[in-house]
Amino acid sequence: MAGEKPAAAFGFLSDDNEGEIRGLREELVNLGLETVVTRSIRKPTSRHLDGFPSDLIGAFDLHDLEADRYRRDFLLWVAVDTRLRRQIKAAVNAPASVGPLLGYPSCCVRREEDLHREMGRAFATAVIEAAGPDGKSVLAALRNDVKVTVETSGHANLWKTDEAYPFVFHTACDSCLASSESPTGKLNAQFQTLAAELDPALQRTILEMARLEVQFGRICSESDDKGLSPETIDSETRQRLDSFSETCEGLLDAFWDSSWG
Numbered sequence: 001m002a003g004e005k006p007a008a009a010f011g012f013l014s015d016d017n018e019g020e021i022r023g024l025r026e027e028l029v030n031l032g033l034e035t036v037v038t039r040s041i042r043k044p045t046s047r048h049l050d051g052f053p054s055d056l057i058g059a060f061d062l063h064d065l066e067a068d069r070y071r072r073d074f075l076l077w078v079a080v081d082t083r084l085r086r087q088i089k090a091a092v093n094a095p096a097s098v099g100p101l102l103g104y105p106s107c108c109v110r111r112e113e114d115l116h117r118e119m120g121r122a123f124a125t126a127v128i129e130a131a132g133p134d135g136k137s138v139l140a141a142l143r144n145d146v147k148v149t150v151e152t153s154g155h156a157n158l159w160k161t162d163e164a165y166p167f168v169f170h171t172a173c174d175s176c177l178a179s180s181e182s183p184t185g186k187l188n189a190q191f192q193t194l195a196a197e198l199d200p201a202l203q204r205t206i207l208e209m210a211r212l213e214v215q216f217g218r219i220c221s222e223s224d225d226k227g228l229s230p231e232t233i234d235s236e237t238r239q240r241l242d243s244f245s246e247t248c249e250g251l252l253d254a255f256w257d258s259s260w261g
């Protein structure tokens, strides 16, 4: 990783991942790597709600605080230099964006931030519409885990990135998707070379996973366009999605068995 990326972060999709994080940390420390464990990144919903009435902003802030209290999810960072510790903590605790620290191109980081802003504002607007225009009703709705539908754009970039640049870790912006000479295109070439040098099996597994993720993403996009949600999707499509997930898990298991077994 040295020279390729200043830092990398590992998380496990779970509200309580402390055991898994500690286990992985031990392995990385044994490999002689610098690690930092932090809480997961949780930015307040209200950071995008400028212009909203203050009692509504207060309701979102209070709910974020309440939700955080029960979470025990952590991130494990690997850094090339211990001096990155301060930057890592700033990205976790303050409004600093985490993308630059992970070596993502600034054009793609900007796009991601715009998308978060669009989603944050659309979500808050939908909750307020469903609950009523005062802070008390909004807080009650959030505490009751109100379900709202939010229309946002740009999700197709996720699988389009897998298709064009299977080796990068971020979602590419439109301009990066348009040219392999873009910052993302160059990163992809660099990471592909690295993967091939480390282990040809790693390179093959990444390519195969990306191919599955593209098919998965395409189906999700098409279903989305038809106005279908995960709940209303037909059973045949659901089965296809489930089988993609199983194949992905199988690929990963096979890779770990061959590399570490």
Ligand SMILES: [Zn+2]
Pocket (backbone or CB within 6 Å): 105, 106, 107, 108, 109, 172, 173, 174, 175, 176, 182, 183, 184
């Ligand atoms: Zn870009």
